[in-house]
Amino acid sequence: MSFIGKNIKKIRGVKRLSQSAFAEIFGLTRASVGAYEELRAEPKVETILQIAKHFSISVENLLTKELTVNQLYQFDIFKEEIVKAGGATQPVGSPAQIAAPSRAGIPIVLRDLVAQYTEHLGQAQFLDQLPQLEQSQSLLKADRIFQVGDETIPELGILRDDMLLCKSASIKDVGLYQAGSVFLVVARGRLFLRMMHTDRADKIILKAGDPAFKTIELNPEEVDELWKVTGVINQRIEQKTLLEERVNQMEKQLDEITEKFNQLNKSKQ
Numbered sequence: 001m002s003f004i005g006k007n008i009k010k011i012r013g014v015k016r017l018s019q020s021a022f023a024e025i026f027g028l029t030r031a032s033v034g035a036y037e038e039l040r041a042e043p044k045v046e047t048i049l050q051i052a053k054h055f056s057i058s059v060e061n062l063l064t065k066e067l068t069v070n071q072l073y074q075f076d077i078f079k080e081e082i083v084k085a086g087g088a089t090q091p092v093g094s095p096a097q098i099a100a101p102s103r104a105g106i107p108i109v110l111r112d113l114v115a116q117y118t119e120h121l122g123q124a125q126f127l128d129q130l131p132q133l134e135q136s137q138s139l140l141k142a143d144r145i146f147q148v149g150d151e152t153i154p155e156l157g158i159l160r161d162d163m164l165l166c167k168s169a170s171i172k173d174v175g176l177y178q179a180g181s182v183f184l185v186v187a188r189g190r191l192f193l194r195m196m197h198t199d200r201a202d203k204i205i206l207k208a209g210d211p212a213f214k215t216i217e218l219n220p221e222e223v224d225e226l227w228k229v230t231g232v233i234n235q236r237i238e239q240k241t242l243l244e245e246r247v248n249q250m251e252k253q254l255d256e257i258t259e260k261f262n263q264l265n266k267s268k269q
Helices: 004-015 019-025 030-037 045-054 059-064 069-074 111-119 124-128 171-176 242-268
Strands: 105-109 132-134 144-147 163-168 182-187 190-197 204-207 216-218 223-233
Touching: 004 019, 004 030, 004 045, 004 059, 019 030, 030 242, 045 059, 105 111, 111 190, 144 223, 171 223, 182 204, 182 216
Parallel strands: 105 144
Antiparallel strands: 105 132, 144 163, 163 223, 182 190, 182 223, 190 204, 204 216
16 A cells, blocks of 8 residues: 555645545545545545645655655645745844845745754855745745744743744844743754743843753854744644544545435335
8 A cells, every 4th residue: 555545634634624625626525535544445546646736746755655744845735825936035133144035935944954054054045945935925924934843842832843933033132022032043053942031141041941951051142043933833733623523524424324325226226
């Protein structure tokens, strides 16, 4: 068996499509989509080609590997929002020279790309290679979007794989922010997710929400980029809501009743 069923379920989660809505796009029945996801059947070749084309995913990847949420972002699955070209947007008030992408979008730094991001600071060409959310189509007020890695702040609901909406901030304005404000700081070749505490004038104090990560003290000159977290996009898409579960159960029961009714009619003929 291929991974097509699991990937269909993952795609539906990302796109927030019910089984019925997904089926309608490709001229299928809800029961067929359910069978694919439960690994009881596989779609026809024509259907696989349609799915791959519609979501800009290669047939090979769709069939041979279980795709992650990270990969789905890179596959332009949000194709109505990810841009291919545009103008420039320059973050302001940055502690150092922050590169601006040559495309009119908000760069998305996935957690697997953080090491490359810190390595290529100041390089607009690298930013152009990142997935980008088109600003003209989005109400999000952000200069960068970072995906949360191992460093989390559970008490604020910031967990692994969430997307952080960030605005560029300036070191000289640190004292103006309320203690406990959440920042992403690029320093010492790393990216730190911490809550800001400004009880010392000569140091930037960054306290972790997770006790597994220590408090960081930085000299202002050590900071390469400073990002104020202004919002969070929750990425825990695998957890279905109770309503969605009930709708799927009802649709499945309706399909079973319809099938029995059809069989009964045939037996009477």
